[in-house]
Amino acid sequence: MLEGIHYQNAYICDNIEAGIDLLRGRGMTKEPVIIPVDQTVLTASGPKRQKGRICFIWIGELQYELIENEIDEVGIYANCLSNGGPLRFHHICFRVPDWEEFRSRVDAQDFPIAMERDVTREPEGGLKFLYLDARKVFGHYIEYTWMPEPMWQNIRAM
Template identity: 60%
Template sequence: MLEGQLYQLGFVCDNLEEGIASFRDRGMTHEPHIIEVDQPVNGPDGREVINKVRLCFIWIGDIQYELIQAIEDPLGIYANAPSNGGPLRFHQVCFRVKDWADFRKRVDEQDLPLAMERDMGGDNLKFLYLDGRKLFGHYLEYTWMTDAAWDQIRAM
């Protein structure tokens, strides 16, 4: 299942500041804002857990680089990014889909395992991770958001 608009490459960092330093003088035009998030997500069994992460987003052209430092990772999704000896470990690609209900229905009909999901309902951001590691070597993240939310993300 590969669809939607590819807009993000995600990396796991043990130290977010070291990860950000990797982007200095490599296209980063301004210092990114770091946020800490306690994010409720549902695991593959539907059980809700809290991911605690530090995040930053760096836009270079039309690609957003998401840097993730996991503080608490109860599903082990971020720990699955193997060490490569450097400050950044590739983790996922992210696609934006236009019709969440149609997309979500097809998720249940395809063969990649659901790794985690968050759907707060209504016009709130929705996302899920499919475990594509055996096939692609990384996770596939899919998001849905309103056009207004997309404009806010692009302006970060």
């Protein structure tokens, strides 16, 4: 399952500040904001907690997400093996225009859902995402997101 607009490559790093420093001078034009994340996601074995820090860096039309993991009850970030460098490639992300239409096709494809979250009913609102475990074919996860246009414009402006 590959659909939507590919806009992000994501990397796991042990030290997010060091990861940011590695992207300086490589097209980064704005100082990124580090965002603390402490969330509960849905998995096949029930709700799981994930805690860490993330930042988004735009270089041209591609967003680079850096993820510093603290608590990973899902195991989705901890299983990202070292590649010998400080940034370890983890997933790509696609934005889909219609979540319900997209979601209706997810169960018919062969990649299992690793985790999912619908934030539209929560105070911060607006975002839906899920990760498919596509490692058996692509060697990495695939994230899909949906968000309202104003939220997308805010993300683009980061």
